[in-house]
Amino acid sequence: xxxKWTFTGAAVAAAIAGAAAANPxxxxxxxxxxxxxxxxxxxxxxxxxxxxxTEETGIEVEVDQLQxxxxxxxxxxxxxxxEGDYDLIAYVVFSKADYVxxxxxxxxxxxxxxxxxxxxxxxxxxxxxxxxxxxGVAGGAKGYLPGQLGSAFGIPFGSETSVLAYRKDIxxxxxxxxxxxxxxxxxxxxxxxxxxPGMGGMASRAASGHQASHAFLLHLAPLGGRVxxxxxxxxxxxxxxxxxxxxxxxxxxxxxxxxTTFGPAEAASAFRQGQAAMFMDSIAFAAGxxxxxxxxxxxxxxxxxxxxxxxxxxxxxxxxxxxPSNAPNKEAAFLLMQWLTSKKGDLxxxxxxxNPSRFSTYQDAGLNEKFPYSATFGEAxxxxxxxxxxxxxxxxxINADIGTTMSQVLTEGLDPQKALDGVAERTRATMDxxxxxxxxx
Numbered sequence: 001x002x003x004k005w006t007f008t009g010a011a012v013a014a015a016i017a018g019a020a021a022a023n024p025x026x027x028x029x030x031x032x033x034x035x036x037x038x039x040x041x042x043x044x045x046x047x048x049x050x051x052x053x054t055e056e057t058g059i060e061v062e063v064d065q066l067q068x069x070x071x072x073x074x075x076x077x078x079x080x081x082x083e084g085d086y087d088l089i090a091y092v093v094f095s096k097a098d099y100v101x102x103x104x105x106x107x108x109x110x111x112x113x114x115x116x117x118x119x120x121x122x123x124x125x126x127x128x129x130x131x132x133x134x135x136g137v138a139g140g141a142k143g144y145l146p147g148q149l150g151s152a153f154g155i156p157f158g159s160e161t162s163v164l165a166y167r168k169d170i171x172x173x174x175x176x177x178x179x180x181x182x183x184x185x186x187x188x189x190x191x192x193x194x195x196x197p198g199m200g201g202m203a204s205r206a207a208s209g210h211q212a213s214h215a216f217l218l219h220l221a222p223l224g225g226r227v228x229x230x231x232x233x234x235x236x237x238x239x240x241x242x243x244x245x246x247x248x249x250x251x252x253x254x255x256x257x258x259x260t261t262f263g264p265a266e267a268a269s270a271f272r273q274g275q276a277a278m279f280m281d282s283i284a285f286a287a288g289x290x291x292x293x294x295x296x297x298x299x300x301x302x303x304x305x306x307x308x309x310x311x312x313x314x315x316x317x318x319x320x321x322x323x324p325s326n327a328p329n330k331e332a333a334f335l336l337m338q339w340l341t342s343k344k345g346d347l348x349x350x351x352x353x354x355n356p357s358r359f360s361t362y363q364d365a366g367l368n369e370k371f372p373y374s375a376t377f378g379e380a381x382x383x384x385x386x387x388x389x390x391x392x393x394x395x396x397x398i399n400a401d402i403g404t405t406m407s408q409v410l411t412e413g414l415d416p417q418k419a420l421d422g423v424a425e426r427t428r429a430t431m432d433x434x435x436x437x438x439x440x441x
Contacts (some may be wrong), residue, residue, distance in 0.1 A: 001191050003312060004401070004422060008218075008420040010122075011015055011017055012331070013131075015431040016241070018064050018361070021173065023121075024116060024117065024335075025057035025058060025059065025335060026058075026352055028057070028058070028059050028331065028332040029057070029058030029059065030058060030059075030060075031059050031071060031245065031329055031332045032058070032060040032061070032062060032215055032255045033059060033060065033061050033087040033088060033163075033229060033329055033332055033333055034062045034064065034085055034086055034171075035061060035062070035063055035064070035087060035088040035090075035333075036063075036064050036065075036066070036071060036074065036075065036078075036088070036090065036337070037063055037065045037066075037071075037090050038065070038066065038067070038071050038092075038158075038319065039065055039066060039067045039068070039071075039353070040068070040158060040284070040319070040354060041091065041284060041288075041352075042157075042158035042285060042319070042349070042353075042354040043158060043282065043319075043430045044317070044353070045067065045349045045351075045352035045353045045354035045430060046158075046340060046349050046352075046354060047065070048064070048346045048349075049251070049340075049345070049349055049352060050353045052072065052348065053336060053339050053340070054324065054347075056138065056193065056274055056339075057335065057337065057339070059096065059335065060191065061336065064086070065294055067255075067308055068072065068092065071090075072092070072094040072095065073289075075089055075091065075095075076328075078324070078357075079102070079104040079324055079325070079326065079436055081100065081326055082326060083326050083328055084324050084327060086327060086337055087323070087324075087327045087328060087329045087332065087333040087336075088321060088323060088324075088325055088333040088337055089321070089323075089428050090157065090158065090319045090320070090321055091154065091316075091319065091320060091321075091322055092318070092319055092350055093134055093317050093318060093319070093320065093388070093391065094258035094391055094395055094396075094399075096135060096136075096144065096153065096154065096256075096308060096320070096391055097104040097143075097144055097172060097391045097392050097393045097395065098131075098321050098393060099137070099153075099322065100138040100153050100435060101393050102137075103322065104324060104325050105153040105154065105322040105325060105328075106322070106324070106325055106327070106330060107151050107152075107153060108136075108151075108152045108153060108154075108155070108308065108323070108334075109151055109152070110391055111323075111330075113329070117338075118211070118338070118396070119330060119338055119342065119387075121171075121342075121343075122338060124167055124344055126343065126354075126358045126360050126385070127155070127341070127358055127359075128159065128357055128358065128359060128381050129212040129358060130161075130316045130384035130385065130386045130387040131147070131156035131159040131316060131318075131357055131386075132152070132155070132156060132317040132382070133146050133180060133205040133316075133321075133386035134156075134159075134317070134384075134386040134391070135153055135154055135159060135316075135318070135319070136152045136153060136154040136155055136157045136319035136320055137150045137151065137153075138150065138151065138153055139151050139291060139302070140432055142357070142387075142390070142392075143392065143401060144354070144391040144392060145387060146392070152322035153215055154321055154322035155320055155321050155322075155337060155341045156228075156319075156341070156353055156412065157319060157320055157321045157337075157340060157357055158280040158318045158319035158320075158342055158354065158356040158357075159316070159317070159318040159319070159355055159357050160283055160284050160304045160313040160315070160316075160317045160318035160322070160333065160355060161282070161283060161314045161315055161317070161380050161381055162218060162280060162281060162282060162380070163280070163286075163303055163304065163305060163306060163315040163376060163377060163380050164179070164185075164278060164280045164303065164304045164305070164306060164307065164312070165176075165278065165280070165286065165289060165301050165302070165303055166178055166278045166279075166287070166302050166303075167270065167274075167275060167277045167278070167297060167300055167302075168300050168301065168302040169193070169198060170195075170199075170277045170300075171277070174195050176188060176191075176293070176424050178302060178304040179260065179304070179307050179403050180308060181307050181308050181309070182219075182222065182223065182247060182307050182308070182309040184208055184307065184366055185278075185280075185307045186247060186250050186251070188277075188278070189201030189202045189250065189251050189254045189255070189278065190253075190254040192254070192256055192276075192277045192278075196277065198278040199256070199274070199275060199276065199277055200250070200254065200255040200256030200257070200259065200275060200277070201254040201276065201277060201278060202251050202254070202255055202257055202266070202268070202276055202277070202278035202279065202280060203256055203259065203267040203270040203271045203275065203276035203278070203279045204248070204259065204262065204279075204280070204281075205262055205264050205267055205281065206252045206255075206259055206261070206262050206267075206407075206410055207260070207261050207262055207263050207266075207407070208403060208404055208411075209400060209403040209404060209407070210400070210403050210404065211250075211263045211264070211400075211404060212261050212263070212340075212401040212404075212406035212407045212410065213332070213399050213400070213403035214402040215247050215248050215402075215403060216230065216244055216245060217244075217315075217388060217389050217402075218280070218281075218388075219243075219245070219247045219248055220236075220240065220241060220244040220388070221311075221313035221315075221385050221387075221388040222306060222307070222308060222311060222312065222314075223240050223243045223244050223247065223309035224240040224243075224309060224310030224311060225240030226240075226387070226425075227389065227390055228390060229396070229438070230433055232425040232436045232437065233428075234423070234424040234428050235424075235432070236402075236420055236423055236424055236427065237420035237421045237423065237424040239296070240310070242417050242420060243309075245289055245406065245416035245419065245420060246416055247408055248406065248410070249409060249410055249416070250343065252410050252431070255276060255321070256270045256275040256276045257275075260407070260410050260411050262311045264281055264282070264285070267279060267281065268281065268285045268288060268289075271289065271297070271405045272288060272289055272294060272295040272296065272297060273295075273297075274282075274296050274297055280306065282315075282317065282318070282382075283355060283377045284318070284355060286301075286303070286332070286371075286373050287353050288336075288378075289301045289373075290373075300364045300430070301373075303339065303377070304376065304381045305374045305376065305379060305383070306383070307381060310320045312383035313383060313385040313388060314381075314383050314384050314385065315382050315385065315388050315441065316384045316385060318355065318385050321337045321340065321341065323337065336368075341415075343358060343360055343361070344350055346358045346361045347360075347361050347364055347367065350364075350367050350371075350374075351366070351367060351370065353371075356374075360376070360380075362374055362375070362377060362378030362381070363378065364429055365438055366391040372385070392432070394430055394431065394434045396429050397430060398430055401423055401426055402423055404418045405420075405422060405423050406407045
């Protein structure tokens with residue numbers, strides 16, 4: 001009798017397994033997932049395709065979409081609960097260190113190891129490597145970069161890199177070529193106000209705090225710099241650091257009026273309204289430049305790779321998707337994450353105006369026909385630098401210090417070398433307090 005029941009039980013299990021194999025979404029049909037997304041063009045595009053996911057899977061999705069800072073505050077609260085309200089969250093890249101360190105994100109290994117959940121056609125190798133490293137991986141080199149013991153805690157979704165947007169009509173009028181190097185970039189930035197009175201050379205972030213720090217770091221990597229060496233010694237004040245500070249000051253001094261108060265939105269608006277001939281920042285702004293309801297430069301914008309200094313080194317940033325450790329529906333959340341970041345999902349979101357996270361999406365003929373600038377963005381991704389800023393738990397305070405100090409360079413005439421020497425000294429103290437030198441003799 002035991003053998004009979006064992007056989008019957010095995011047959012039932014096999015039948016269930018066969019049904020699940022035929023439709024891996026079946027066990028989760030009727031589940032309602034609650035996801036937390038930022039108010040961001042990429043996530044607006046993602047929301048537009050969620051009905052497709054529900055139609056294919058039977059899994060419903062409710063979206064709590066918040067402005068980024070409110071989203072971060074809400075996540076800080078939700079992730080500390082025994083059971084949170086969110087099944088899937090989008091997080092900005094530098095939150096990775098905070099969430100992983102606090103054990104608030106699921107390690108994705110066990111989901112990709114589960115044959116009932118992991119789509120064999122997902123093709124991880126097609127995901128843009130710099131984004132995966134920057135947004136998803138922790139536990140490897142320096143704790144936040146890939147290494148033999150690293151693991152993935154998130155998948156890039158809404159990732160961004162830096163490119164140069166420029167006014168084709170203005171450049172053609174004066175016989176100017178798109179800059180390939182930093183020397184050319186800075187030269188053009190200061191020539192434009194002479195050639196086109198009332199127009200700034202390049203619009204840039206520069207507002208005190210995070211924005212000024214971001215703008216400085218945008219130039220630091222391609223000019224050969226880093227915040228730290230491999231032993232966590234601050235080297236932000238070396239020759240490359242000073243060159244990056246001087247580059248930013250030149251750009252702001254030759255930029256549109258009021259530039260020292262610009263965040264990314266204000267800088268993009270200045271370019272859209274014809275107040276600047278160049279804009280170097282995230283690819284996320286491109287769609288707005290081509291939108292006739294908000295832009296006066298539609299059809300006159302060209303795109304080029306982030307200029308080269310000592311090396312190519314465009315930024316990596318934006319958002320990724322992660323499953324909170326306290327999520328109520330983790331497996332269904334993984335299925336949504338996997339669907340959104342699959343080749344099919346990534347292309348669907350991109351066609352709605354989102355930022356691709358896959359090499360194949362950038363190579364899609366339909367996407368490049370709809371958004372011609374995508375081809376340049378795909379080229380730029382080959383040089384996206386996952387280490388252009390350190391993603392460590394104490395980065396918030398260091399980043400704020402860099403931003404405040406850079407603002408003094410831009411608005412008060414503080415000497416860049418003196419400014420960065422002060423940042424390096426305070427950064428060392430912060431790192432010492434955090435234990436980064438505990439293993440040094």
